[in-house]
Amino acid sequence: MLDLGIDLDVWPWIWLTIAVVFALIELILIGGSFILLPFAVSAFAAAILAFYDVAVEVQWSVFALGGAAVFLVLYRWSRRFLADHLLPPGVGADRLVGLVGIVTVGISPDDPRRSGRVAVSGEVWGAIASSDRTLGEGMKVRITAMEGTRVVVEPIVPPQQGVEGGANQ
Numbered sequence: 001m002l003d004l005g006i007d008l009d010v011w012p013w014i015w016l017t018i019a020v021v022f023a024l025i026e027l028i029l030i031g032g033s034f035i036l037l038p039f040a041v042s043a044f045a046a047a048i049l050a051f052y053d054v055a056v057e058v059q060w061s062v063f064a065l066g067g068a069a070v071f072l073v074l075y076r077w078s079r080r081f082l083a084d085h086l087l088p089p090g091v092g093a094d095r096l097v098g099l100v101g102i103v104t105v106g107i108s109p110d111d112p113r114r115s116g117r118v119a120v121s122g123e124v125w126g127a128i129a130s131s132d133r134t135l136g137e138g139m140k141v142r143i144t145a146m147e148g149t150r151v152v153v154e155p156i157v158p159p160q161q162g163v164e165g166g167a168n169q
Contacts (some may be wrong), residue, residue: 011056013157015047015063034078038070039063096120096151097141103127107135107153118143118151126150 006014022040030036045066047060058157100118107116109132118127118141129135130144130152 008050008053008056010015012050013060015043018063019043019047032075034071037072039067041070042067057072065167083096093125093146093149093151096125097145099143101125101127101141101143101151101153102138103141103153105137105138106137109134114150118153120151128152130154 019040022036022043026032026034026036026040036156041061042065046063049059049062050056058081081096101118101120102154103116104119104124105115105117107118107127107129109129112128112129116127116129116135117124119125126149127141128147128150131154133155135141135153135155142156143151144154
């Protein structure tokens with residue numbers, strides 16, 4: 001039998017103290033990262049075993065192996081959860097870069113009020129042309145960058161139709 005010089009009637013209270021201290025450290029200092037919480041749970045389980053006078057060796061095994069097992073389960077669950085809930089590339093407005101939009105209010109390079117607007121992904125954004133070209137209402141544009149709260153756009157040039165592939169067919 002494991003003899004640490006501690007009375008067997010004290011072990012339940014030791015395990016409860018460890019469980020509470022680990023839980024408080026987890027919640028207050030570590031910020032819910034689930035590093036100590038599995039061992040707080042296993043210390044609580046060891047305390048229950050100690051109240052039923054189970055051998056101290058079994059209590060330590062439940063604390064160490066049980067805490068490690070719960071840690072591994074939480075670790076695998078969190079990895080799977082994060083893999084299933086990945087954020088799309090680009091956060092906030094940067095997610096718009098590369099998307100195609102339609103000019104809803106003409107964009108003019110000499111407009112001091114910068115009143116040009118582009119509709120993209122169901123939202124209407126203030127727009128600036130990447131060139132000195134005026135972009136009329138209804139034109140398709142590609143978003144190339146963000147400048148503050150405005151999208152920087154360039155026109156999408158439709159493929160040129162040949163003489164034989166024109167509207168005469």
